[in-house]
Amino acid sequence: MATGLSAIFMANRAALLRFLRARGAGEDAEDLLQDMWMKLEAKDLGPVSDPLPYLYRMANNLMLDRYRSATRRERREQDWAEGAGGVMADPTEDIAVDDRMVLNEQLDQARAVLRDLGPRVEMVFRRFRIEGVGQRVIADELGVSLTTVEKDLQKAYRAMLMLKQKLDTE
Amino acid sequence: MINEEALGWVVRTRDPDFADWDAFTAWLEADRAHASAYDALMLADSELDSILPSEPVAMPVAANDPGLRTRRPLRWIGGGAIAAALVATVSIAVLNRSDIYSVTTRPGETRVIALDDGTTVELNGGTTMRFDRKDARFAALDTGEAAFTVRHDEANPFRVTVGDTVFEDAGTVFNIVHTDAATRIGVSEGKVIYNPQAEAIALRAGRALAEDAQGLRVMDIAPAAVASWRQGRLVYANAAVGDISQDIGRSLGVTLTATPGARAMRFTGTIRLDRDPALFFAQAAPLMGLTAVRRGDGWLLQEGPTKEGNGPQS
Numbered sequence: 441m442a443t444g445l446s447a448i449f450m451a452n453r454a455a456l457l458r459f460l461r462a463r464g465a466g467e468d469a470e471d472l473l474q475d476m477w478m479k480l481e482a483k484d485l486g487p488v489s490d491p492l493p494y495l496y497r498m499a500n501n502l503m504l505d506r507y508r509s510a511t512r513r514e515r516r517e518q519d520w521a522e523g524a525g526g527v528m529a530d531p532t533e534d535i536a537v538d539d540r541m542v543l544n545e546q547l548d549q550a551r552a553v554l555r556d557l558g559p560r561v562e563m564v565f566r567r568f569r570i571e572g573v574g575q576r577v578i579a580d581e582l583g584v585s586l587t588t589v590e591k592d593l594q595k596a597y598r599a600m601l602m603l604k605q606k607l608d609t610e
Numbered sequence: 611m612i613n614e615e616a617l618g619w620v621v622r623t624r625d626p627d628f629a630d631w632d633a634f635t636a637w638l639e640a641d642r643a644h645a646s647a648y649d650a651l652m653l654a655d656s657e658l659d660s661i662l663p664s665e666p667v668a669m670p671v672a673a674n675d676p677g678l679r680t681r682r683p684l685r686w687i688g689g690g691a692i693a694a695a696l697v698a699t700v701s702i703a704v705l706n707r708s709d710i711y712s713v714t715t716r717p718g719e720t721r722v723i724a725l726d727d728g729t730t731v732e733l734n735g736g737t738t739m740r741f742d743r744k745d746a747r748f749a750a751l752d753t754g755e756a757a758f759t760v761r762h763d764e765a766n767p768f769r770v771t772v773g774d775t776v777f778e779d780a781g782t783v784f785n786i787v788h789t790d791a792a793t794r795i796g797v798s799e800g801k802v803i804y805n806p807q808a809e810a811i812a813l814r815a816g817r818a819l820a821e822d823a824q825g826l827r828v829m830d831i832a833p834a835a836v837a838s839w840r841q842g843r844l845v846y847a848n849a850a851v852g853d854i855s856q857d858i859g860r861s862l863g864v865t866l867t868a869t870p871g872a873r874a875m876r877f878t879g880t881i882r883l884d885r886d887p888a889l890f891f892a893q894a895a896p897l898m899g900l901t902a903v904r905r906g907d908g909w910l911l912q913e914g915p916t917k918e919g920n921g922p923q924s
Contacts, residue, residue: 462638464645496631507649559826560809583812
């Protein structure tokens, strides 16, 4: 069933294709676009407030999923190669007490990193990344400029990504 | 290392309201490496989930978890020591040219201080403040609660120091509460800047800020609810009973404690202050879904409605 979204999709097909190519879809871009079309046809989504950004978001998510599953496959193959000589962990086992302690320790470190960024940066990051609030709303809440919020987020992200990197290599 | 440009796009495109997909496409087309840098960071972002404290506030600490317990206070001591060292050096410099005096009210007592510049500060009970005879634009709230009606002067803003925090007026009526555990401010007119030299968060009329163990939060507040203790009322929207009982204690001059269960409860509404504690609690406690019972010289707030034969007369 043709919805308003489908009509917008057809009108912007070329731009969406261009986006998927730029996103690195290569020769799969046409197929991905076809997938999107099928999804749109399959479920009647009802009115969407900003149809075009919605479609771009959908295309972007498709690409993220592709990248994610490709990376996971790679990691699995790597783990297999590395683990082949050793004992494989039983995947059905619950998280061990040791692992849970490690996880709690990591959460503590993350909390400390956030706290050290200062209260405003921490609050901005929490609102954005954990509670999913938009930057415009956060800027209004705090009476600061959008640029300030964006800078705070970059600062927080940088610190958190560095921490994650450090934890992963430990 | 982190690709800063790609990080910028992660932050922008992750916004629920992001709409500039044309600019994003243009950036991606500029260099084929951009897409993979963006993908890698977006994946790293989603993997942050495992180390993100999912709760918006601090996790409750188990009593048998000594690790966390000591970590927090230690950091506070560190900050406090630095702050104390700073204060020590500053006050030596300040003492030479200024005349700091301190004003304290007993619980239940209120007092109005009129400063030379036309600013008035109303102290609620159980409050200690410092002022400067030579500088009418300075005030420090050491503990308790005070309402400020400030004559605004763009060139020489009025500043209130609360612990390590500074509030700067921008033409303003506002109220600050400062206890061992928290600082809360509500703005009813004009604007106040929180820590102008650092965070510079601007609080308009109708906005409130709280800083406590859970971090920093800003929220809405009805302007009429700000400093309503001056009119013998306490007005709340979704406030913790723990905070409310401190407000009541300060305003009425009674020793008031609350059971942990009662402290965690929340209340929305207006409480009329009454000088007679027995009358006051008979009216106010049921409003909050609580019972007030006498405990020695003070009162205890506990959960649940008054049971038969368990009234204040028994």
